[in-house]
Amino acid sequence: MRGQLQVGERSRQSQRYSHPVSAITTGRLHTWLARMGLTPRYGDPLMPERLARLDPQSYAAAQAVASAVRDLGEREAAFSRYDLIRTTLERRGPLTLTQIEARVALLEDKRLLIPGDSRLLTTEMAQRAETRVLVIMCDGQRQTEPVTTTDKTGARVQDAARDLGLPPLNASQQQGLH
Numbered sequence: 001m002r003g004q005l006q007v008g009e010r011s012r013q014s015q016r017y018s019h020p021v022s023a024i025t026t027g028r029l030h031t032w033l034a035r036m037g038l039t040p041r042y043g044d045p046l047m048p049e050r051l052a053r054l055d056p057q058s059y060a061a062a063q064a065v066a067s068a069v070r071d072l073g074e075r076e077a078a079f080s081r082y083d084l085i086r087t088t089l090e091r092r093g094p095l096t097l098t099q100i101e102a103r104v105a106l107l108e109d110k111r112l113l114i115p116g117d118s119r120l121l122t123t124e125m126a127q128r129a130e131t132r133v134l135v136i137m138c139d140g141q142r143q144t145e146p147v148t149t150t151d152k153t154g155a156r157v158q159d160a161a162r163d164l165g166l167p168p169l170n171a172s173q174q175q176g177l178h
Contacts (some may be wrong), residue, residue: 045112046070061099064091069113069123077130078120153177 046066048054054062060176068087072079081104088100104121107113148156154177158168169177 004060015046016038022026027163046107056093057096058099058103060093061088061095061103064088064095065100067091073123073126075178078116078122081119081121084121 044066045061046069048062065084065088068091072083072087080146084104085097085100089095089097104113108115108121111124113123116125130174132151154169154174157177161168
């Protein structure tokens with residue numbers, strides 16, 4: 001009969017995939033993940049290339065770690081490993097600490113997460129952005145004339161505060177202007 005397998009035969013689909021999750025096709029995997037609210041970002045270097053080879057818990061861990069790295073990386077150039085793990089666990093998926101730490105270690109091995117001093121991590125993109133900022137800053141140094149001199153600044157700030165009805169600067173604030 002059509003569609004039935006003889007004893008000892010394997011379907012074409014099971015011949016294509018050799019992983020324990022081989023019964024799940026890529027389309028079914030994406031449908032299942034979408035129901036969980038996890039959608040793959042194609043071309044995302046923080047996500048694995050072969051999604052169908054991951055079991056659902058490993059995929060959830062990879063997705064949660066990637067999401068946490070993006071969130072933390074948008075706010076800080078470097079973030080602690082503990083903040084990354086905490087933020088990942090806040091995603092509330094079927095995650096274990098072991099899976100999260102394994103995923104972080106894999107991203108470090110691939111140099112997608114770059115360890116720094118005192119347990120801080122950063123991304124290559126953050127390093128490139130910081131380098132661009134430093135280059136722009138160095139190129140722009142001494143390219144313009146100062147608007148005012150330090151001896152005139154205190155008087156101008158005091159006048160502006162008086163005009164706005166604000167209290168005058170105290171001694172430590174005035175000293176900070178020099």
